[in-house]
Amino acid sequence: MSKKMLYAIFGLLLALFPLASTASARLPIHLQLAPAEIEMGLSYQGVDLTISGKIPSNSEVLVRVTGKPEHQKLKKKGRALGLLWMNMGAVSIDNVPSVYLLYPSAALAEIEKNQPEQWRRLGMGFEALRDRVQILPADEDKEKIFGEFVKLKEDADLYGIERGAVHYQENGEGLKSFSCVAPLPSDLVPGEYTVEAMAVKDGTIAARGTTGITAAEIGVTAALASLAFNHGTLYGVLAVLVALMAGLFTGVVFNGSKGAH
């Protein structure tokens, strides 16, 4: 190999080095979830989902749990005759996630609070979500309707921004471990959910990791749901028969206990 060629290869390697270091910074974050699946059996009463991974030491983490986008139909409450609060017409919100839970690190929570411009550029939070959804009829006050919608979801623990849930541990090698506990409520709808972690550096997302988690009914709950949705009439007749038997049984037991006295 000529000397000229050796210089050329060395030069090429030198040129590629910065590219390689950028690529390592942009490597996806590997996420670990515990539990790995959400099993909705009889004893299910919500689950504390622990989300953990590693990010570069000089960045901050933002964790997000979202449900699939859906079309939500809602009744609007208004005043009838200027006096009585009741349902007055309907609105629909399109392209809105069924679940939206955000867990910013303490430093990012400060940015959310004190630097709204920088926070908005990240595209996170309810305001950013509002810009993406579609509300019909179009002449509705989007800000007001979406604000009420968020309140409705927050009441069901399906939407929320939890500050201070992220914890760090220095890991060496320019990385730090993070962990965050996301309490998922008991009224979670069975289905697929997305868990994301974003490493934020200088106001931009420097690295990202995404994984999915499934919530599914199991055992008795799955069997009952299947019977109710696939064989509705049979399910109704069985439900009535059990209720009748329970009523008769209690009647007989009570009569027996009276007779004994």
Place this chain on the structure above:
Amino acid sequence: MWHMYLPIAGNSVNVLLILAMGGFVGLLSGIFGVGGGFLMTPLLIMLGIPPTVAAASDSNQIVGASTSGTLAHYRLGNVDFKMGFLLLIGGVAGGTAGVQLIKILRHMGNADFLIQITYVLMLGFVGSYMLMESLQSLRRTPEVAVAHQKDSVYARMINRLPWQTHFEKSGVSLSILMPLVLGVFVGILAAIMGVGGGFIMVPVMVYLLRMPMHVVVGTSLFQILFTCVDVTIMQAHSNHTVDFLLALLLLIGSTSGAQLGATISKHLKGDQLKVILASLVLVVMVKMSLDLLLKPHILLAVIGGH
């Protein structure tokens, strides 16, 4: 611990709380002959059960509670089957007509307004009338009460109707048209308001059919049993909103409560029963009125809710 996940309601509930609620509402059912849906459904909604599932599962549990209550009252000689069947036939016809009527009203718009106003007015009217009448009756001597009944124009009018028959258990002679027509009337109202109609049926039996209060309670429960069997199967078939596990928990409490209620009912005078039921109806009316007058915390609700 003590929590159970309900697959159709899609939520987890405290088992002890549901058992206690079932017991309490069953007790009311056994004492007064009402299904208790007007109390149970709002309580379940407060626990995070979707409104449609709350109403349908409550119907399922009322099947158990009213079976238990009817059995207890039957043993006490308080069920007038003849009257109950006639009211039931009228009720089914009225309910079917009411469902069609509500479809037309919804099509015309603003049906919700009409439903809620009718509900509050009915509760207010029924509660106030029953309270005033029973309080007066408690003060009145039995002789005056009998004379008062004999003189009424209403009594003379219903005596002139055709197809008079004697209802032995109730101790009254009436035209069979009376329970049929009144059954239709209650059926229409119950369908429009989306309730079982026990709190309308009881005053109708007491004041318009002139049945003794204790027989009213037993006969009303007998009738509610059939209505709720029908509603449970229809809801399970069409809307998949019956949560059997929820109904099962509720009826464990309510079937025992209904038995206890029937025993308590035996020890109370008819007018005392009416005073308590009227007060209960008025409390629910005040609560509903406040809901209408006070600004709600959230100005949106999921479709299918109240």
